Amino acid sequence: MKTIELNSENTKLSSIVLGLMRIKSLSPREVEELVETALAAGINTFDLADIYGGGRSEEILGQVLKNRPDLRDQMWIQSKCGIRIEEFTYFDFSKEHILKSVDGILKRLHIQQLDSLLLHRPDALMEPEEIAQAFDSLEETGKVRHFGVSNHNPMMIELLKTAVSQPLAINQLQLSAAFTPEFDTGFHVNMEESLASSGPTGIFEYARAKDMVIQAWSVLQHGYFQGVFVGNPQFEKLNQVLNRLAKHYQTTPSAIAIAWVLRYPANMQAIIGTTQPQRILEAAQATNFTLSRKEWYEIYLAAGNKLP
Template sequence: MKKLQLGNSGLQASEIALGCMRMNNLSKQEANRVIENALDLGIDMFDHADIYGAGTSEEIFADAINMNPSIREKMVIQTKCGIRQGFFDFSKEHIVSSVEGSLKRLKTDYVDILLLHRPDALMEPEEVAEAFNELKRSGKVRHFGVSNHNPTQIELLKQHVEQDLIINQLQFSMMFTPMVDAGLNVNMEQDPAIVRDGAVLDYSRLNNITIQPWSPFQHGFFEGVFVDNKQFPVLNEKLQEYADKKGVTKSAIAIAWILRHPANMQPIVGTMNPERLQGIAKASEIELTREEWYDLYRTAGNKLP
């Protein structure tokens, strides 16, 4: 598995990360198999959040591997906070208490990265800065970032936060492409030309922020996966064509399509199936040509101007 540097941090991690949102549905033995398989494949980045399984995903993760310092050193662990029942909360009190809860559940003294999960309309960046400073000084969090934030929201945070924001986790897949659509349809009178995210893709590249695509196999907002979906026969025929050509699975092609982008994105894959993860991991071993990338982009229903 290839490695990439996360933002300006100097922190190296696998270019594909394992999302642990669904780990609460597994037994300890099943979770152990998933985690050990990921490590064997060279996937050392694990993505969590305080709300996944109401915290039980973090607990099962730690219990499954009998978390201890020697195993902890093999991993890059990321968690997120800020989503509460019916509202978002970036208060200092909530950020600090959320991290302390995650550390307790993960049975570790620190997380490598903390992300603010979704923008809080009532955010006071001064409070966020106080929370980050306290967590950094205590050694409980080593690096920071955001999730689902636009450039202006990040700039507002940067007015007060001392630490680099090295990550932005954003939805992106072959069938969810607003990050690239607007850039391809400049000065066009059509829907794909609308800039909905403040040009977050270009902003991230200019500021060396690593984008972590979530739901890389989804079409729409949690409407289902497109791989092997009978609603998309033409796309799946094209995916199979490239899968056969490259000697990998269709899911690997979908991830290789993301990895081909020069922004050096780090997709978060959430499968809890070890065999499927083995197939996906092979995306790190192949590279699509420019022509192949655009062919897949068009076949997924995206039009070029």
């Protein structure tokens, strides 16, 4: 398993992250098997959020950790906060909500400290000074080791950094061979085409310049949770390429699709959300090889994208 470094420290995180959003209906024993399978494959990073399963996902992993405390030191456990689901869904980065959320996360997980905490979807009403106070408190009390964001653009991060003193080490961003809006607009900058109209935000380039880890989510999905593209007849040409490359590298089409994400030359991690141990083992194969530049572009074009 390939690894990346966080904050230029000697902290090694697996290039594959096991996302636990969908474990709410599993038993603690089934989740324990998932964790053991991941660790055996070299995956040491596990991603959660306080809203996953209404907190149930954290509760189940917490039961596992309570029964198997020996697993904790082998795991990098990350969660997210900031999304509130009440009469409707909204976002809240207030100091009070962040601190309350972390206390709830730690209680559900039966642990004393989160390895990393990410601010979930951007809060347009965020006040950097409040967030800074929350982060300072969480760091001083030892409840959180590292901090980051999810789905934030460069100016949002820069605004946070006007007050937050801790490094924002991670940004979770949606990316797959069939979801590439940032790349699309980047390729068509300064051109008379619709793809160039909105212009790129430079999220990926910003992360590289600031040495932030990019955690790609929905790496096998197309659109916004519209389904998996691997084996999907809607993406016939893409699957032909994935199948051919899978045969060449002696792996699976899914592993090729994940390797496409990891080929981007940044501090990359790919989040997988499977609840099946065999799929974890297949995903881990994506770090056994590196796609060539030509193969990366071939996959990009096979997904229906265009280059100038």
